[in-house]
Amino acid sequence: MSSGVEAIKWVDNQLELLDQRLLPGQALYITCKDSTEVADAITQMVVRGAPAIGVSAAYGVVLAADAAFSEHQQAWKANIAEAIETLANSRPTAVNLFWALDRMQRVIDTLEDSSPPHQSLLDEAKNIHSEDIAANKQMGKLGAELMAASSDTPFSVITHCNTGSLATGGFGTALGVIRHGWDAKIIKHVYADETRPWLQGSRLTAWELQRDGISVTLNTDSAAAHIMKQGDVRWVVVGADRITANGDAANKIGTYSLAVLARYHGIKFMVVAPSSTVDMSLSSGDLIPIEERTGEELTSIKEVQLAPENIAAFNPVFDVTPAELIDAIVTEQGVVLNPTLDKMKALLG
Numbered sequence: 001m002s003s004g005v006e007a008i009k010w011v012d013n014q015l016e017l018l019d020q021r022l023l024p025g026q027a028l029y030i031t032c033k034d035s036t037e038v039a040d041a042i043t044q045m046v047v048r049g050a051p052a053i054g055v056s057a058a059y060g061v062v063l064a065a066d067a068a069f070s071e072h073q074q075a076w077k078a079n080i081a082e083a084i085e086t087l088a089n090s091r092p093t094a095v096n097l098f099w100a101l102d103r104m105q106r107v108i109d110t111l112e113d114s115s116p117p118h119q120s121l122l123d124e125a126k127n128i129h130s131e132d133i134a135a136n137k138q139m140g141k142l143g144a145e146l147m148a149a150s151s152d153t154p155f156s157v158i159t160h161c162n163t164g165s166l167a168t169g170g171f172g173t174a175l176g177v178i179r180h181g182w183d184a185k186i187i188k189h190v191y192a193d194e195t196r197p198w199l200q201g202s203r204l205t206a207w208e209l210q211r212d213g214i215s216v217t218l219n220t221d222s223a224a225a226h227i228m229k230q231g232d233v234r235w236v237v238v239g240a241d242r243i244t245a246n247g248d249a250a251n252k253i254g255t256y257s258l259a260v261l262a263r264y265h266g267i268k269f270m271v272v273a274p275s276s277t278v279d280m281s282l283s284s285g286d287l288i289p290i291e292e293r294t295g296e297e298l299t300s301i302k303e304v305q306l307a308p309e310n311i312a313a314f315n316p317v318f319d320v321t322p323a324e325l326i327d328a329i330v331t332e333q334g335v336v337l338n339p340t341l342d343k344m345k346a347l348l349g
């Protein structure tokens with residue numbers, strides 16, 4: 001089974017990121033030499049997807065510490081705080097970013113002011129990276145087993161946004177389940193929503209699945225109800241950017257509509273995310289900060305104008321699916337069926 005493309009690489013003490021803005025036309029890596037460049041890469045969506053943002057930010061902290069230590073060997077800890085703040089401000093919704101920065105901060109807190117930080121921080125960033133890949137593989141297995149138990153015959157699934165090796169440390173969350181399900185011949189076809197406006201589905205998911213030889217067709221987001229009505233789709237499978245203590249899940253805009261449609265059509269809805277995506281400090285999805293990006297993502301594509309000049313455009317890039325519409329949350333620690341606060345607490349504390 002393919003693990004997919006390597007989107008995040010640590011090479012010669014620099015961070016190399018596959019520039020996702022250029023896919024599928026070009027597969028080019030950009031090099032981030034300092035933490036500001038990493039923060040910019042996250043904001044500009046060179047790298048995107050909740051776990052991938054967290055992994056990249058962790059490597060960004062290594063770069064920040066290297067710079068602070070070479071500038072002032074006795075006071076690097078004080079000097080790194082601003083760089084970490086800049087990384088934290090790069091995008092608001094995916095909690096994996098803050099989770100990864102907290103893990104890096106805990107390592108910083110154990111170090112002396114005068115001790116070189118490089119190796120300990122690099123080790124932790126690499127741990128965050130490799131643990132994410134391992135979590136994805138475990139979730140892939142658990143999610144595919146759940147799907148297999150629900151049907152005697154192979155079926156199709158719908159997915160939204162991109163949750164593959166591009167969006168994670170590697171392998172993928174919802175796409176990890178799809179990889180396992182395809183391998184086990186449970187899943188026979190994937191419908192990939194194009195995912196307006198940034199087109200993660202058409203530019204990234206279609207590219208990843210096609211490269212890996214998994215049967216995929218692309219559809220407009222608004223075709224989902226029509227596809228569901230055909231009767232061939234048994235599961236919607238998506239990732240998440242933040243899951244709250246009651247099981248509400250924020251994910252790419254349009255996910256909530258899919259969940260409503262799935263319930264109407266009697267189709268199961270699965271959210272696949274590592275425990276680093278779970279924010280037990282928030283009691284409900286209403287409290288998740290929802291990123292709004294520029295209206296230009298709606299009004300033009302690659303400088304081609306699609307709407308009247310100066311039209312006002314509203315571009316929230318995530319929405320929250322209420323727990324009551326979710327049949328299963330799959331994490332590497334286990335599966336929560338029909339999530340509630342008590343069930344989330346029992347699995348994820």
Ligand SMILES: CSC[C@@H](O)[C@@H](O)C(=O)COP(=O)(O)O
Nearest residue numbers: 048049050161163167239240252
């Ligand atoms: C494993 S990816 C889960 C989510 O991060 C993904 O579905 C998503 O919404 C990504 O949004 P993006 O704006 O592309 O960063």
